[in-house]
Amino acid sequence: MTRFFEVTYRDGAARLGKLLVRGGVETPYIDRPGEDDSITINGGSALLHDEVSCSQDSFNVPPHIGLPYRVGEKIVKQFSPPLREKIEGPWGAVVHPDWIVDGADMYIMAGARAIEGDSRSLLDSFIKIKASAKPDTALYVPALATPENVSLLIYLGADVVDDVLVTAKSYQGLYLTEDGEFTLDDLTAFPCSCEVCSKHTPEGLKAMPPAERFAILRRHNDLRLEEEVRRVKLHIRRGMLREYVEKQCRSRPWLTGILRLADMQYNYLEQRTPTYRSSEMLACSAESQNRVEVRRFADRVKERFQSRGDILLIIPCSARKPYSTSKSHMAIARALGKYRGYVHEVILTSPMGVVPRELELVYPAAHYDVTVTGVWDLEERRWVSDCLKDFLHTHHFKRILAHVEGPYVEVCKQTGIDMVFTSKGRITSDESLDSLVEQIRLASGELSTKPRGTREIMLDMIRGMADYQFGAGKGELLVPDNGMVRGKFPRFVLFDGSEQLCSISPDFGSLSMTLEGAKRMRLSPDYVVEIGDFLPKGSILAPGVIGANLQIRPGDDVLVKGPKAIAVGKAKMSGLEMAESTRGMAVELRHVEKLK
Amino acid sequence: MTGLSEVMQDIRGRQRVKPHSPAEVVGFWTGEDLLDGKPVKSNTIIFRTKGCYWGQKGGCTMCGYVYDAATSPPTYDDIMAQYRSVEGRIDGSVVKLFTSGSFFDIREMPEKAREEILSGLSKKAAKIIVETRPEFVTDDTMQDAKKYVERLEVAIGLETSNDKIRIECINKNFLFKDFVRASETAKKYGVTTKAYLLLKPPFLCEKDALEDMVSSVIDAAPYAPTISINLCNVQRGTIVDELFLKKAYRPPWLWTIVEVMKRVHGKTGSVIMSDPLAAGAARGPHNCGQCDYDFADAIRKYSITQDITAFDNLHCDCRLLWEKVLELEDRTFGAPLIY
Numbered sequence: 001m002t003r004f005f006e007v008t009y010r011d012g013a014a015r016l017g018k019l020l021v022r023g024g025v026e027t028p029y030i031d032r033p034g035e036d037d038s039i040t041i042n043g044g045s046a047l048l049h050d051e052v053s054c055s056q057d058s059f060n061v062p063p064h065i066g067l068p069y070r071v072g073e074k075i076v077k078q079f080s081p082p083l084r085e086k087i088e089g090p091w092g093a094v095v096h097p098d099w100i101v102d103g104a105d106m107y108i109m110a111g112a113r114a115i116e117g118d119s120r121s122l123l124d125s126f127i128k129i130k131a132s133a134k135p136d137t138a139l140y141v142p143a144l145a146t147p148e149n150v151s152l153l154i155y156l157g158a159d160v161v162d163d164v165l166v167t168a169k170s171y172q173g174l175y176l177t178e179d180g181e182f183t184l185d186d187l188t189a190f191p192c193s194c195e196v197c198s199k200h201t202p203e204g205l206k207a208m209p210p211a212e213r214f215a216i217l218r219r220h221n222d223l224r225l226e227e228e229v230r231r232v233k234l235h236i237r238r239g240m241l242r243e244y245v246e247k248q249c250r251s252r253p254w255l256t257g258i259l260r261l262a263d264m265q266y267n268y269l270e271q272r273t274p275t276y277r278s279s280e281m282l283a284c285s286a287e288s289q290n291r292v293e294v295r296r297f298a299d300r301v302k303e304r305f306q307s308r309g310d311i312l313l314i315i316p317c318s319a320r321k322p323y324s325t326s327k328s329h330m331a332i333a334r335a336l337g338k339y340r341g342y343v344h345e346v347i348l349t350s351p352m353g354v355v356p357r358e359l360e361l362v363y364p365a366a367h368y369d370v371t372v373t374g375v376w377d378l379e380e381r382r383w384v385s386d387c388l389k390d391f392l393h394t395h396h397f398k399r400i401l402a403h404v405e406g407p408y409v410e411v412c413k414q415t416g417i418d419m420v421f422t423s424k425g426r427i428t429s430d431e432s433l434d435s436l437v438e439q440i441r442l443a444s445g446e447l448s449t450k451p452r453g454t455r456e457i458m459l460d461m462i463r464g465m466a467d468y469q470f471g472a473g474k475g476e477l478l479v480p481d482n483g484m485v486r487g488k489f490p491r492f493v494l495f496d497g498s499e500q501l502c503s504i505s506p507d508f509g510s511l512s513m514t515l516e517g518a519k520r521m522r523l524s525p526d527y528v529v530e531i532g533d534f535l536p537k538g539s540i541l542a543p544g545v546i547g548a549n550l551q552i553r554p555g556d557d558v559l560v561k562g563p564k565a566i567a568v569g570k571a572k573m574s575g576l577e578m579a580e581s582t583r584g585m586a587v588e589l590r591h592v593e594k595l596k
Numbered sequence: 597m598t599g600l601s602e603v604m605q606d607i608r609g610r611q612r613v614k615p616h617s618p619a620e621v622v623g624f625w626t627g628e629d630l631l632d633g634k635p636v637k638s639n640t641i642i643f644r645t646k647g648c649y650w651g652q653k654g655g656c657t658m659c660g661y662v663y664d665a666a667t668s669p670p671t672y673d674d675i676m677a678q679y680r681s682v683e684g685r686i687d688g689s690v691v692k693l694f695t696s697g698s699f700f701d702i703r704e705m706p707e708k709a710r711e712e713i714l715s716g717l718s719k720k721a722a723k724i725i726v727e728t729r730p731e732f733v734t735d736d737t738m739q740d741a742k743k744y745v746e747r748l749e750v751a752i753g754l755e756t757s758n759d760k761i762r763i764e765c766i767n768k769n770f771l772f773k774d775f776v777r778a779s780e781t782a783k784k785y786g787v788t789t790k791a792y793l794l795l796k797p798p799f800l801c802e803k804d805a806l807e808d809m810v811s812s813v814i815d816a817a818p819y820a821p822t823i824s825i826n827l828c829n830v831q832r833g834t835i836v837d838e839l840f841l842k843k844a845y846r847p848p849w850l851w852t853i854v855e856v857m858k859r860v861h862g863k864t865g866s867v868i869m870s871d872p873l874a875a876g877a878a879r880g881p882h883n884c885g886q887c888d889y890d891f892a893d894a895i896r897k898y899s900i901t902q903d904i905t906a907f908d909n910l911h912c913d914c915r916l917l918w919e920k921v922l923e924l925e926d927r928t929f930g931a932p933l934i935y
Binding site for chain 2: 094109
């Protein structure tokens with residue numbers, strides 16, 4: 001817990017926040033230790049100093065011994081982790097990632113400079129420090145930020161960086177950009193148009209006395225760092241930092257390594273990544289396929305989603321989302337006509353894998369855009385094919401119809417599971433569509449399949465979304481057999497008589513529950529936030545939270561329970577953060593009911 | 597004894613050490629030294645002994661000399677054979693006797709061998725310098741040695757006058773007061789003291805190392821007419837080596853030793869010298885790679901002339917970078933800023 005930092009906005013592990021000194025300092029922040037306005041007071045080496053500063057307006061770093069992450073355990077054990085003693089104001093604790101340090105306001109990653117270039121060690125350092133620190137404390141990664149790497153540092157969860165390495169590199173005569181560092185000899189012209197570069201030339205700079213030259217380089221390098229941090233903030237606000245780092249990590253192999261390893265680690269990013277949001281999701285790189293949103297969707301389709309029927313229809317994705325609104329899907333729907341009720345549909349897509357029709361509105365199925373070239377690489381084929389195989393194994397359809405073309409055919413065949421291919425060339429050709437209808441007619445006859453009506457199909461969509469969102473079986477509890485769906489696709493609203501239970505929120509790709517809807521799903525203990533003895537209004541702040549389920553992610557709809565009220569709303573932080581934080585909005589409330 | 601000894605023992609246990617014959621010296625060379633203010637020829641003999649007793653218990657965090665120890669403890673005959681093998685080449689006015697341990701520790705150097713070597717050398721050289729830890733500078737050893745040598749100097753690895761740094765960074769296992777006692781004991785018998793200091797032990801940033809050296813020179817000077825500053829280099833099989841391999845240690849900048857020498861010049865009555873061993877190498881003291889040899893030359897020149905103008909012509913753009921390192925290295929919170 002800390003009184004000196006507050007997270008205001010999250011995008012995965014990255015966050016915007018405020019250091020609560022000097023009237024509020026926005027993070028991610030670039031500290032400038034060489035200057036008077038530095039927000040840290042460094043007590044220096046514990047071997048030489050023992051005086052502890054107690055400023056109220058700066059983060060006090062007591063005398064310490066800093067050891068870089070990779071220094072062997074035996075050496076690290078020679079020194080003890082810092083303790084909060086004698087420190088009155090904000091405490092910045094220098095920590096080796098293997099140390100458990102309690103109660104600091106800011107955690108400083110000791111000797112991070114020594115693991116520049118070592119993706120694994122840097123990622124481990126973030127994960128370990130974050131595991132021991134309370135989620136609402138600030139993380140400072142010192143002497144490592146450059147225009148090139150700072151986006152990745154922030155992506156992994158750095159709240160504070162500094163200009164130390166940029167300054168040192170300036171005095172090595174290096175010219176820094178987001179995509180590399182250069183000596184003046186490397187440059188014929190400056191690729192930048194900052195105040196420095198528009199006034200000088202590489203030749204001109206080379207002719208200057210070193211002190212002047214380095215100072216000018218430093219100004220440019222500093223501007224680049226600042227600009228990059230501003231850019232990162234923009235992308236955090238848009239909820240699209242991932243897209244940016246997928247791009248920016250290419251400037252160095254070790255930065256790409258960080259992203260890949262973080263994806264492999266999964267839990268670290270998953271715990272922090274929102275389940276639903278309104279931003280677009282762009283899948284432009286091989287790494288897109290491994291991002292949390294994509295894997296989580298596939299996992300939930302596998303573990304939570306249930307579909308029961310005789311005939312499964314596999315169709316390709318469309319560029320337009322939701323798929324139903326695309327030309328190709330509309331053409332298929334028109335051709336199927338009344339036969340649509342006999343089939344359950346899944347859409348094959350890279351990178352999402354398998355999207356059941358019921359989940360086509362769910363984030364990110366309705367929010368992604370992917371590079372389409374008509375050529376699928378081996379990874380994509382295997383991923384989508386494995387997702388399909390899983391789906392076919394967990395569901396027991398009696399007949400599988402694959403109405404696909406091009407690379408999708410290969411993907412279906414790769415599952416090794418029997419299916420009928422119904423398309424003759426283009427899937428929307430009259431011939432193909434006729435063949436599809438014919439196959440459905442045949443199958444439904446043979447299997448004596450009962451068709452679903454339009455209302456039932458809509459109810460299944462809400463059941464499917466509820467299962468996906470809250471866990472297998474919740475859809476059955478939520479949706480009554482006589483439930484009524486009102487509203488126009490995709491803005492469906494579910495009623496039981498006159499009682500509204502939930503509505504689909506297409507912007508966020510989720511269900512928004514009413515209190516009644518949430519109650520019917522018997523969410524406890526999942527997706528439940530327990531609060532103290534007060535009547536909440538508008539929102540729940542973290543200190544009001546007594547307990548929160550650990551599977552809650554930002555974006556989730558949650559049921560709030562307290563002695564004075566129950567309520568339903570949208571989680572603004574993860575369950576872990578709610579339970580452990582002392583600041584920030586935990587839940588944005590939608591409906592509150594006072595208890596007598 | 598600190599936990600650092602255990603770490604050192606662990607590291608030492610993992611080294612593959614070349615077998616060394618007990619009858620061969622570790623090294624012998626000829627160089628230059630100052631005698632009564634004048635550069636003279638000097639010889640250095642490094643005897644192979646069973647090794648520093650402290651080193652065998654783990655020892656100092658930067659010391660790799662332990663690995664020069666003989667595979668089996670040399671006998672009196674072995675030591676004498678070592679001496680005989682170089683005796684004919686001794687022609688300097690100053691002779692330095694090193695054992696990579698303590699010359700006065702009889703476990704390394706049998707009393708009889710010590711006496712014979714000292715008496716033999718006293719006929720050849722004007723001054724004899726022997727290296728030892730302070731605990732072996734006693735009334736007995738001094739009295740005994742003086743029987744054979746007219747001008748004797750004991751060289752003690754004080755490393756720093758800061759006890760905390762000596763114990764917690766270097767694991768030296770003695771205190772400044774032990775050094776003072778040794779120096780005063782030696783003085784009683786007309787034996788002078790030379791202090792070895794260590795610039796930039798592990799776990800210190802460049803600026804702290806610089807300032808520690810300046811105050812150490814001032815503190816040691818009253819007890820040591822000669823002060824030799826060793827620029828920490830990275831020897832294999834040490835904690836310093838392990839830190840170096842993990843990018844957690846960088847040897848000192850040559851700018852730093854020059855700065856130390858400039859700051860203490862004229863402030864003490866002692867001769868201040870330094871042999872910039874391995875200068876310019878990644879594992880030795882270095883600047884930017886462009887100017888290292890000029891710096892090493894200037895440092896050597898100052899050491900044998902005590903003429904501060906030796907540093908007058910050292911210019912390099914990397915001075916500004918070094919100044920930034922002094923200013924900002926503590927802000928890495930535990931790593932070098934520039935390697």
